[in-house]
Amino acid sequence: MHFDVIIIGGSFAGISAALPLARARRKILVIDAGERRNRFAAVSHGFLGQDGREPGLIVSEARHQLERYPTVHWLNAKAQAAERTSNGFAIEIDGKPMKEGRRLILAAGVADRLPEIPGLQERWGKSVFHCPYCHGYELNQGRIGVIASGEHSMHHALMLPDWGETTFFTNGIVVPNADQVAQLRARAVKVETTPVRKIAGDRADVWLDDGRIVAMDGLFTLTRTSVQIPWAEQLGCVMEEGPLGQFIRTDAVKQTTAKGIFACGDAARAAGSVALAVGDGALAGTAAHQSLMFGND
Incomplete structure (x- = not known):
């Protein structure tokens, strides 16, 4: 036919x-x-x-x-x-x-190819997202993490405070310059430079290389x-x-x-x-x- x-x-x-x-x-x-x-x-x-x-x-x-x-x-x-x-x-x-x-x-x-962090793929679409317009509202202005995957993650981190209290996990991928640090501060974004070891927990807790665990209500990352x-x-x-x-x-x-x-x-x-x-x-x-x-x- x-x-x-x-x-x-x-x-x-x-x-x-x-x-x-x-x-x-x-x-x-x-x-x-x-x-x-x-x-x-x-x-x-x-x-x-x-x-x-x-x-x-x-x-x-x-x-x-x-x-x-x-x-x-x-x-x-x-x-x-x-x-x-x-x-x-x-x-x-x-x-x-x-x-x-x-x-x-x-x-x-x-x-989509996600950053190679243990625990990220299993939570994709459930507590780990890429689009704040699609999934940000449901986090109810809670604790939001942004996992850096490239230079464009800086833009991602500056967006997310409209949806909740935001922490930017640079993970050795992004090093904000002085202007970017000022922009992040103006948007009340916390910056965490310690590398991410894994994502675990019922939602999306971030385990860092120094042993700290940062509880999150949801994570965003760019694929x-x-x-x-x-x-x-x-x-x-x-x-x-x-x-x-x-x-x-x-x-x-x-x-x-x-x-x-x-x-x-x-x-x-x-x-x-x-x-x-x-x-x-x-x-x-x-x-x-x-x-x-x-x-x-």
């Missing part, structure tokens, strides 16, 4: 991209590997009308609504590679025939991200380097630098959230549809 559009990724951005195409009665295929970025979080915040809901429920309900449209096909699988053909694109999937489509939308998101579609560059998509990792370069309507390929969601911006991913997907889906109507194959 040859599709009008193949969408790689069936989370917030991918489903949002699929919806306008389905409503235009275009034949589409969504290929989803089930690696939604916020699968570690119990609840999602900041998305209009869905604040405080479990993210998996939002996605499953959205998929159910999408699959009511008869031109939608869904495949639970991982896209291994893609190649350009005379009719568009062919997608390679493990153990299955190639899937072909005229347009391609990349919406598979990113993977390094990598695009979940490593073969995007092989198709001609230019990557950009953001403060936290690479992402796919797109224009104002989510067209990549490669003809016929669109990208949306966290894979296509330097930072992201559920709301931004959904908006990106809507742009990518409508732009892909209009390229089918008015573009040249």
